[in-house]
Amino acid sequence: MIRLLIFLASLLFASSSLAASTPASKDQNNLASTTTPKTLKDLYFGEALYYAFQGDWFDSIARLDTELGQFHGLDEPELDSLYYHINQAEFAVGDFELAYRMHYRAGRAITAVIEGNVEEPVRNEAIFRLARIYFQKDQPENALHAVERIRGTVPERIRDDLTFLRAQIYLANGRFAEAARILRELQSTKSLEGFATYNLGIALLRDGKEQDGRQYLDRTGQIASNSPSTLAIKDKSNLVLGYKLLDENNFEGAKQVLDRVRLSGPFSNRALLGSGWADVSQERFDRALVPWSILIQREVTDSAVQEAMLAVPYAYAKLNVHSRAALMYGSALDAFGMEVDKLGASIKSIREGRFLQALVREELKQDANWVVKLRNLPETPETYYLLELMASHDFQESLKNYLDLEELRKKLVVWAEDLNAFEEIIGQRRAYYHPLLPEIDREFRRLDSQMRLRLEQRDRVEQRLKGMLVAPRPDYLATAEERIFGEQIAHLEQALYAGGAAVPPEIEARIRRLRGILNWNIYTEYDQRFTEAHKNLRELNQVVELLKMQYTSFVRNRQAATQSYEGYDDVIRRQRLLIQAAEEKVKELMARQGNMLETMAVNELTKRRERLEEFQVKARFALADSYDRATRAESRKKVNQ
Amino acid sequence: MMNSLKMVLLAVSTLLLTFPVCAQEVTKEQIKGLDEQIQEIKTDVLGIAAELNRLEEKLLYPSDTQVAVFVSLASGEKVRLDSVEIQLGGKPVAHHLYTYKELEALQKGGVQRIYTGNIMTGQHALQVTLLGQTAGGTDFKKTESFNVTKDVGPKIVEFTLASQNITLKDW
Numbered sequence: 070m071i072r073l074l075i076f077l078a079s080l081l082f083a084s085s086s087l088a089a090s091t092p093a094s095k096d097q098n099n100l101a102s103t104t105t106p107k108t109l110k111d112l113y114f115g116e117a118l119y120y121a122f123q124g125d126w127f128d129s130i131a132r133l134d135t136e137l138g139q140f141h142g143l144d145e146p147e148l149d150s151l152y153y154h155i156n157q158a159e160f161a162v163g164d165f166e167l168a169y170r171m172h173y174r175a176g177r178a179i180t181a182v183i184e185g186n187v188e189e190p191v192r193n194e195a196i197f198r199l200a201r202i203y204f205q206k207d208q209p210e211n212a213l214h215a216v217e218r219i220r221g222t223v224p225e226r227i228r229d230d231l232t233f234l235r236a237q238i239y240l241a242n243g244r245f246a247e248a249a250r251i252l253r254e255l256q257s258t259k260s261l262e263g264f265a266t267y268n269l270g271i272a273l274l275r276d277g278k279e280q281d282g283r284q285y286l287d288r289t290g291q292i293a294s295n296s297p298s299t300l301a302i303k304d305k306s307n308l309v310l311g312y313k314l315l316d317e318n319n320f321e322g323a324k325q326v327l328d329r330v331r332l333s334g335p336f337s338n339r340a341l342l343g344s345g346w347a348d349v350s351q352e353r354f355d356r357a358l359v360p361w362s363i364l365i366q367r368e369v370t371d372s373a374v375q376e377a378m379l380a381v382p383y384a385y386a387k388l389n390v391h392s393r394a395a396l397m398y399g400s401a402l403d404a405f406g407m408e409v410d411k412l413g414a415s416i417k418s419i420r421e422g423r424f425l426q427a428l429v430r431e432e433l434k435q436d437a438n439w440v441v442k443l444r445n446l447p448e449t450p451e452t453y454y455l456l457e458l459m460a461s462h463d464f465q466e467s468l469k470n471y472l473d474l475e476e477l478r479k480k481l482v483v484w485a486e487d488l489n490a491f492e493e494i495i496g497q498r499r500a501y502y503h504p505l506l507p508e509i510d511r512e513f514r515r516l517d518s519q520m521r522l523r524l525e526q527r528d529r530v531e532q533r534l535k536g537m538l539v540a541p542r543p544d545y546l547a548t549a550e551e552r553i554f555g556e557q558i559a560h561l562e563q564a565l566y567a568g569g570a571a572v573p574p575e576i577e578a579r580i581r582r583l584r585g586i587l588n589w590n591i592y593t594e595y596d597q598r599f600t601e602a603h604k605n606l607r608e609l610n611q612v613v614e615l616l617k618m619q620y621t622s623f624v625r626n627r628q629a630a631t632q633s634y635e636g637y638d639d640v641i642r643r644q645r646l647l648i649q650a651a652e653e654k655v656k657e658l659m660a661r662q663g664n665m666l667e668t669m670a671v672n673e674l675t676k677r678r679e680r681l682e683e684f685q686v687k688a689r690f691a692l693a694d695s696y697d698r699a700t701r702a703e704s705r706k707k708v709n710q
Numbered sequence: 711m712m713n714s715l716k717m718v719l720l721a722v723s724t725l726l727l728t729f730p731v732c733a734q735e736v737t738k739e740q741i742k743g744l745d746e747q748i749q750e751i752k753t754d755v756l757g758i759a760a761e762l763n764r765l766e767e768k769l770l771y772p773s774d775t776q777v778a779v780f781v782s783l784a785s786g787e788k789v790r791l792d793s794v795e796i797q798l799g800g801k802p803v804a805h806h807l808y809t810y811k812e813l814e815a816l817q818k819g820g821v822q823r824i825y826t827g828n829i830m831t832g833q834h835a836l837q838v839t840l841l842g843q844t845a846g847g848t849d850f851k852k853t854e855s856f857n858v859t860k861d862v863g864p865k866i867v868e869f870t871l872a873s874q875n876i877t878l879k880d881w
Contacts, residue, residue, distance in 0.1 A: 105819025112780045112821050112868060112881065119820030123811040127752075131759040138760060150881075171749050463741055470748050477755050484762055491769055622831075625862070629772055640765055647758050654751050661744055668734050 106157060111136070111150040114158055121161070126169035127476065133162045156182060156191055160198055170469060172206045189221045197223075197231050204234065209241035229258050236268060245276035263292050263299040267306050286310040290329055303329075304336040311343055320350045328360075338364060338373035345380060354387040369404055370411075370454055375681065378404060379688055382695065391699035398692035405685045412678040415453055419670050425663045428468070429475045454674055464669050471666055474659045481652045488645055491637070498634040506630065513623070520616065527609060534602055543591045546598040551587055558584050775828040776864040779804065779836075782821045784872030788845040791816065791871065796825050797837040803827055821868070831860045838869050838876055850874055 109115045113136050120129035137158060140151045151158060159182045166175035179202070182195040196219050203212035216235050223231055232255055239248035252269035255261050270285030289306035292299060311327035314320075324347040330340030341360040348357035361384065364377040382397035418424060458464050533545055547555065562580060565572045767776075779796055783789070791813055796804040804825035808816075816822060839853040854876040858867055866881035 109782075109819070109821065112778075112823070112866060115782065115819070115821030116780070116823050118818075119812075119815045119822050122815035122818045122820045127756070127759070131756055131763065134756060134760045135763045169752065170745075171752050173746070173749050174753055463736070463738075466745070467741065470745060473752065474748065477751065480759070481755065484758065487762070487766075491765070494769065625774060629774060632772070633769070637765070637769060640761070644758065644761060644765070647754070651751065651755050651758060654754075658744070658748055658751060662748070665736050665740065665744065668736050672735070 106154055110153040114151060114154050117158075117161070117165075121165055121168075124168075126165050127473075127480075130162060130165045130169060130171075133158060133165065137162065156187065156195075160195065163198060163202065167202055167205065170466070170473070172202070176202045190224045193219045193221065193223045194227055197227055197234065200238065201234055204238055204241065209238055212238045213242050229255065229260055233258075233261055233265065233268075236265075236272070240268065240272055240275070245272045248272040249276060249278075262294060262296065263289055263302040263306075266292070267302050270306065283310060283313070287326070290326060300331065301334060301336075304331055304334045304340070308336045308340055308343075311340065311347075315343060315347055315350070318350070320347045323347045324351075332363070338367060338371050342373040342377055342380075345377065345384075349380075349384065349387075352387075354384040357384050369408055370457055372457075372677070372680070375405070375408070375684065379684060379691070382691065386691070386695055386698070389702075391695045391702060395692055395695035395699050398688050398695055402685060402688050402692060405681050405688065409678055409681050409685065411453055412674050412681070416671050416674050416678070419667050419674070422667075424667060424670060425471070428472065454670075454677070457677075458670055458673055461669070461673070464666070464673075467662060467666050467669065471659065471662045474655055474662060478652070478655050478659065481648050481655060485645070485648050485652070488641055488648070491641060495634045495637055502630050502634065506627075509627070513627070517620075520620065524613065527606075527613060530602075531606060534599075534606060537599065541595065541599075543595040543598075546595060546602060547591050551591060554583070554587055558587065771826055771828060771864075773864045774862055775830065775860075777825075777827055777829050777858075777860065778823055778864065778866050779825040780821050780866070780868040781806075781816070781824050782819075782868060782870050783816045784870055785819065787817065787872060789850075789871065789874065790843040790845075791840065792843065793841045794824060794869075795839045797835075797839075798825075798827070798829065799834055800837075829860050829865070831862060834858050834860060836867065836878075840871060840876060844874065852876055854878075 105115070105118055113132065117129045117132040117136065120126075120132060136151055140146055140149055140155065140158075143149055146152055146155075160179060163175050163177070163179040166172075166177075176199050179195050179199045183192055183199065187195070196215055200212045200215035203209075203215055212234075216231075216238055219231070232251055236248045236251040236255070239245070239251065249269055249272040252265050252272060255265040256269070258265060266285050266289040270282045270289060272282075273279075273285060274282030276282075286306045287310060290303055290310060292303050294300060294303070307326050307329045311323045311330075314323035314326060324344055327340045327344040327347060330336050332341075341364040344360040345357040345364070348354070348360075358381060361377045361381045364374055365381055367374050369375065369378075378401040379398075382394040382401065385391075385394040385397060459468070533542075536542075537545060558580060565576065565580070777798075781794055783791065791808050793805065793807045795802060795806075806822075806824055812822070834857070835855060836858050837853065837855045839851065841849075841851050843849055852871075852874055856867075856878045858865065858878075858880065868879045868881060870877050870879065
């Protein structure tokens with residue numbers, strides 16, 4: 070009876086563990102709150118989601134941090150592809166941080182959204198997420214304060230979740246009547262099937278409304294569903310109600326309720342044990358054998374199974390089948406002996422450090438059932454009881470932290486090597502480019518000045534041609550030969566008129582004719598030459614465009630060449646120092662966390678061993694007693710014959 | 711005797727549950743304190759990761775020559791993707807075998823960056839080969855070739871698998 074009280078107390082009165090959260094909010098490995106946008110416009114955001122959907126929280130946060138950092142550094146962020154998903158990205162990074170158990174950082178980005186210039190539905194959704202983070206961080210007052218800030222329109226997709234969260238927050242804050250009122254409204258919500266009813270039952274129980282509370286727990290325990298999570302809450306509800314009825318000596322009622330728990334569910338063992346005790350309490354020892362016989366076939370490390378291994382022979386003894394009772398006490402003693410040895414080996418192995426080594430085996434992480442598989446490895450006694458240890462929230466969180474630290478350690482080792490590789494690359498690039506660049510730069514300066522000269526000339530030509538559109542200047546289009554002829558003619562004229570003597574008329578005429586021929590050609594061919602000049606200019610412009618592209622390309626490549634090996638030394642030096650410091654810190658934290666895990670494991674296994682040793686003592690007494698009774702019964706039988 | 715056994719069992723269980731005997735207890739404060747420090751180191755290491763990402767991108771994949779190839783599945787696609795191979799300019803540059811977790815992530819809408827590298831500006835032949843199994847259980851192999859043009863600035867291409875057809879999107 071005392072045991073039942075204690076068990077019931079642990080189920081009912083633990084502050085946050087009893088009220089059931091929905092799988093979507095509780096299971097951090099099932100990121101139901103972050104989904105892919107309908108139309109993905111930023112592939113790097115999609116990449117962050119790719120990591121998140123696999124539970125690779127570090128990589129997803131790192132990716133998203135990089136993208137958000139770049140986004141917020143832009144002058145015109147509205148032109149960036151992440152702009153379309155920015156709110157979702159800010160929400161997502163908070164979700165990812167929470168899933169990665171970075172509670173102190175989670176909510177930072179969401180707070181930024183709340184305090185920014187956003188629409189009311191977006192703000193309300195952000196507040197909802199923040200409230201959920203506070204709730205999951207076990208800060209019910211902050212969660213209540215947050216949820217009370219929600220005003221106005223709430224997006225439809227989160228309305229039910231928000232209502233349920235509000236009820237959970239009220240429950241956690243001791244406002245049971247309000248929680249019950251809200252949960253009543255959610256009874257018909259399909260997505261919360263089972264959870265709303267169960268929590269309503271708990272809220273009513275805590276509010277002192279015993280009958281109503283039990284009614285809802287009973288209703289939860291009879292839900293018809295195929296959903297694994299609903300079936301789990303159904304089992305839990307039946308278990309809680311069943312043990313409550315046992316405590317009130319309502320054994321028949323308890324039996325009926327406990328027998329509803331699935332044989333294959335996580336609560337099955339305790340339900341079978343309780344069902345047997347319900348029968349025993351009504352002195353129906355033969356019927357108690359039914360659930361207990363199923364139970365003793367199961368994993369012997371489970372405490373309910375161990376208890377059943379003594380309870381079954383107890384029932385046989387009550388049925389006066391003492392020989393069978395003696396045999397079963399003997400089997401129980403053997404099993405307990407083996408378990409005590411296993412526990413001893415486990416404790417020894419854990420103290421030798423092999424527990425932690427087994428946990429970080431890489432190949433195990435690829436399998437979702439790695440905890441179960443680890444338990445079954447014959448050469449690792451240190452992990453036989455891992456599943457049982459994982460039932461403790463503190464142990465589970467500590468184990469996850471340890472595995473996270475191991476992941477960080479490996480990354481830091483790889484990054485330190487990467488920095489060495491980067492330095493080698495930079496050294497090779499420097500060795501390659503350094504001798505070449507001075508000559509290249511010299512040649513470039515030479516060509517650059519030539520190019521500038523030619524471009525200036527081209528510009529002048531273009532200007533002249535433009536000017537000639539309104540003020541024709543045929544002389545500008547004279548050929549080189551014509552210019553030479555013109556200068557020769559001028560030179561002759563100068564020579565003729567220089568002495569002051571009279572110029573013979575026929576010479577003058579000849580000179581005039583020559584000039585006339587020259588001008589005739591220039592003036593009559595002007596239009597054609599003008600057209601030709603424009604055509605040539607256009608062709609020149611095409612070549613100049615190509616030249617400019619090559620020039621730009623060269624400048625870019627030249628810049629890239631220098632940037633390929635310059636400007637990295639400080640960054641690499643700083644990163645190296647940071648990585649070294651982080652490695653030391655991680656090593657220290659791993660040692661402390663590992664020690665804590667080992668201590669928790671050893672404490673738990675020691676408790677179990679002591680419990681089993683006590684069971685052994687009692688089983689020996691009971692065995693002797695059963696053997697004695699069986700012998701006496703046999704003797705009486707012989708005498709009567 | 712049996713009743714006393716039952717009572718003893720209950721009493722022992724109660725005693726052990728209420729008064730655990732152990733040499734060294736781990737307190738909630740110790741757990742919380744260590745957890746806080748672990749969260750701090752996670753923040754520090756994430757900061758290192760972000761800066762290393764930027765350094766790596768700048769050093770190994772400068773924007774003028776960078777090319778990134780992404781793989782995604784169309785919404786509702788039920789095909790089981792086993793492997794993807796990417797060839798660029800006739801040379802294999804990436805090959806990936808998918809785990810169940812990765813496939814599930816793609817089916818939920820995640821996008822995998824399968825390859826990041828460097829190419830010169832101009833035209834390049836890009837070939838993708840997918841191996842997998844249809845929803846009906848039939849094996850399939852699909853190869854498609856595309857031409858992509860690399861200009862100045864990072865080049866991003868995405869291959870999407872929909873009903874055993876591969877489409878290329880140039881971003």
